[in-house]
Amino acid sequence: MTSLPFTQVDAFADAPFTGNPAAVMPLDSWLDDATLQAIAEENNLSETAFTVPTPDDPDADYELRWFTPAVEIKLCGHATLASGHVLMGDGPIRFRTRKAGVLTVTRVGEGYALSLPAWGMAPKPLPDLAAGLGGQPLESHWREGGYSLFLFPDAAAVRALTPDFAALRALGDMMLIATAPGEDSDILSRVFVPGGGVNEDPVTGSAHCLLTPFWAERLGKAEISAYQASARGGRLGCTLEGDRVILNGACRTVIEGRFFL
Numbered sequence: 001m002t003s004l005p006f007t008q009v010d011a012f013a014d015a016p017f018t019g020n021p022a023a024v025m026p027l028d029s030w031l032d033d034a035t036l037q038a039i040a041e042e043n044n045l046s047e048t049a050f051t052v053p054t055p056d057d058p059d060a061d062y063e064l065r066w067f068t069p070a071v072e073i074k075l076c077g078h079a080t081l082a083s084g085h086v087l088m089g090d091g092p093i094r095f096r097t098r099k100a101g102v103l104t105v106t107r108v109g110e111g112y113a114l115s116l117p118a119w120g121m122a123p124k125p126l127p128d129l130a131a132g133l134g135g136q137p138l139e140s141h142w143r144e145g146g147y148s149l150f151l152f153p154d155a156a157a158v159r160a161l162t163p164d165f166a167a168l169r170a171l172g173d174m175m176l177i178a179t180a181p182g183e184d185s186d187i188l189s190r191v192f193v194p195g196g197g198v199n200e201d202p203v204t205g206s207a208h209c210l211l212t213p214f215w216a217e218r219l220g221k222a223e224i225s226a227y228q229a230s231a232r233g234g235r236l237g238c239t240l241e242g243d244r245v246i247l248n249g250a251c252r253t254v255i256e257g258r259f260f261l
Contacts, residue, residue: 001260008045008255009082012203012234016252019234020203022079023048024086025259026062033072039259040067046198049079051087051095060096062087064103070197071173074099074145077205077247081105081114085251088112111250118245119209121149132168133176133192135161141214146174149210155180155188159229169194177207179214185227185235187215203234205247212238212245 004025013019023043027050030036040048051062064083066076075097084093084105092106104115121141129148130137135157137150152158158178168176173195182188189211191204201207208226215224224238237248 003258003260004039006255006257006259007082007086007253009085010252010254011078011082011085012205012228012236012247012249013252014235014250018232019249019252020078020201020232021045021254022076022082024051024079024083025049026051026087028052035261036065037067037072039261041069042259044069046201047073047076047079049076049083051083054096057096060094060102062093062095064095064097068193068197073196075116075206075209077114077116077208078203080116081112081205081247081249082251084112084114085253108248111248114205114247114249116205116209116245116247118213118240118243119143119147120213121147121210126150128171129168129174129176132164132171133161133178134163135178137178143210146172147177147210148174149177149179149214152178152180155183155229158188158190161190163192163194163199165192165194165199168192171195175204175207177204177210179211182225182227185225186219187211187224187226189226189228190230191228200230202230202232203228203236205236208236208238208247209245212240216240 010019124142126140139151141149176192179189222240226236239246
């Protein structure tokens with residue numbers, strides 16, 4: 001019987017039972033993809049992060065991959081932050097990823113700073129996605145790779161959304177971001193990925209790769225406070241630095257143990 005280390009971390013959490021839970025499972029070498037996917041399905045969290053050391057890579061300390069219970073994904077912010085929390089030593093941790101380049105986690109006070117790519121979007125009518133999302137968005141925007149963003153007039157409209165998850169799931173693996181000006185933060189959002197096995201994601205770092213440049217232009221400032229209004233909720237500090245987005249947040253370890261194969 002093989003056993004693997006397992007840590008469950010609440011990322012972007014400023015209090016118990018908030019933020020987004022992620023499983024972090026450091027490996028010595030890669031298991032086959034079917035086993036990685038089966039582990040993520042068993043964990044049944046929005047993401048499971050797997051890491052493998054890269055001692056011969058001058059630009060990264062670990063390779064990092066993320067799986068939802070249904071699919072491997074291109075980028076996951078909260079599970080990257082959680083992986084940094086678990087593996088952090090004296091200095092920053094650099095993760096090489098297969099689709100998003102090198103991501104860095106640095107300790108800042110009691111929390112962490114996560115460097116992610118800044119992603120732009122283009123206006124585009126998305127009637128089918130908007131219908132599945134519900135509500136009356138003012139604008140819709142799209143980025144190739146399956147990312148959509150819908151601007152609503154106020155936070156109440158975003159909070160009131162009741163998406164048709166079956167209809168959205170049938171449209172494929174896409175992220176839907178609903179956003180509006182915040183209440184006690186600059187911006188507010190909710191994020192849905194039903195086609196990827198996550199109906200509503202609690203706190204989504206990758207969504208803020210899109211939200212940060214989107215709102216920085218509208219608000220005329222590079223530093224933005226963000227709140228993701230899921231049932232758990234989570235707060236992020238977002239800074240646009242050229243072609244990077246820096247997300248600040250805290251992590252809490254909630255479970256440690258072994259996973260048996």
